[in-house]
Amino acid sequence: MxxxxxxxxxxxxxxxxxxxxxxxxxxxxxxxxxxxxxxxxxxxxxxxxxxxxxxxxxxxxxxxxxxxxxxxxxxxxxxxxxxxARHADVGQLKVGATLSIGNYLAVGIMARFMREQPGAKVSLEVANTETIARKVANFELDLGLIEGEIQQPDLESLPWREDELRVFCAPEHPLASRKQLSDRDLLEATWILREPGSGTRQTFDRALHGLVPQLHVLLELQHTEAIKRAVETGLGIGCLSQVTLQDAIARGSLVALEVPHRDFQRRFDLILHRQKYRSAGIERWLALCQEV
Structure with a gap:
């Protein structure tokens, strides 16, 4: 050569x-x-x-x-x-995940992966969909777990699991007693939302099409826990993945609000570069994700 x-x-x-x-x-x-x-x-x-x-x-x-x-x-x-060289079959794996997935799903998968492969080294980077997609496209990450749509021809998207956003508020909020929220309620509310570029915000904007320009958005934050804390203090209402809200709703520190006439359904995807070599580690990670 x-x-x-x-x-x-x-x-x-x-x-x-x-x-x-x-x-x-x-x-x-x-x-x-x-x-x-x-x-x-x-x-x-x-x-x-x-x-x-x-x-x-x-x-x-x-x-x-x-x-x-x-x-x-x-x-x-x-x-x-x-x-x-008879080193570990898996080697090093660099995984990227969006915030909802990284903080609530990916860590469990990583723990199981490392138990199965004691010699493996796994790094997990948590960022928004836009950042994870860019780094996978640039070969800085081996694969990504994302919650938003991407439009990059170099990347392959593999469907992973279904998810849904939930609108929520503090128990003392005036909307907490409502059985359903109307569009008028949504327009009159003060919102605490994820930042543009995140998959959660992408789904939220799509679900509330026609209303977004008129919404009163008080804060745009990058972290789900910060949004939950802000909503708990009564600053406004929020909208996050149901995965991130289960424990707080079960404790009663947050209340889920029903908006049946708006579609908050979405999907989590696995993304890889189309020309990425799928090592044994990548193949095993993909398999574990499908088993979860």
């Missing part, structure tokens, strides 16, 4: 950092060694993979085309290397 895995590592690290010095540091290499490896890779094939603008190295069209193929090839090589 005219290329080495080390050259591919330098190429991918440079694509990620857009700087040869930071790429070299991430690979524990000297700058000159990393620069030489990248230069040699390009010279061997008579190509350019980056547009050089000052100190910044930005992927050109060919580089963007080669990146996912190089990533998949490198991961297959690492998987084979691990198997040949």
């Amino acid at each position: 005219k290329y080495s895995f080390r050259q591919l590592e330098v190429f991918l690290a440079t694509a990620h950092h857009e700087n040869i010095t930071r790429a070299a540091e991430s690979l524990a290499m000297s700058q000159s060694a990393a620069s030489g490896a990248l230069k040699e890779l390009e010279q061997q094939f008579g190509i350019r993979l980056f547009d050089r603008v000052g100190k910044r190295l930005q992927l050109n069209e060919l580089g963007r085309l080669m990146r996912p193929r190089a990533q998949a090839l490198l991961e297959q090589g690492r998987d084979l290397e691990g198997a040949l």
Whole structure:
């Protein structure tokens, strides 16, 4: 072969950092060694993979085309290397999850995964749907568990489980005694909501189409627990996944409000890059998710 895995590592690290010095540091290499490896890779094939603008190295069209193929090839090589060295079959797994999933579902799956695979190393990043999708597309995460819709052709969405948002308030709130809420009630209420870009907010906006521009939104917060606390203090009403509200409603610290004429149904999905190599760890994680 005219290329080495080390050259591919330098190429991918440079694509990620857009700087040869930071790429070299991430690979524990000297700058000159990393620069030489990248230069040699390009010279061997008579190509350019980056547009050089000052100190910044930005992927050109060919580089963007080669990146996912190089990533998949490198991961297959690492998987084979691990198997040949008789290390753990699973290795390291980088999982991303949206807040509702990460805080209430993913940790349980991760615990079961690690019990089954004692040598495995699993990292869990919790962020909103937009961030998780971007990092999976950029190969910064191996897979994602999301609660919103995505429009990225490079990503594959696998249906996981059904979910539903619930409108809720504090027990002392004037709406707590209502059997059902009308659109007028929704418009007159003060809202504490998730931020734009989150899957929860995406579903909420879709469910309340025609009303959203007129709603009185007092706060937009990134964390479900912060929203629940704000609602408990009487600042307004909220709307979150039923998964996040079960314990609080059972305790009586929050009250579920019925809005039967609005559709709050949604789905949780698993996402992967279409050219992502599915290692033994990824396949086992997917299987565990379907078993939950």
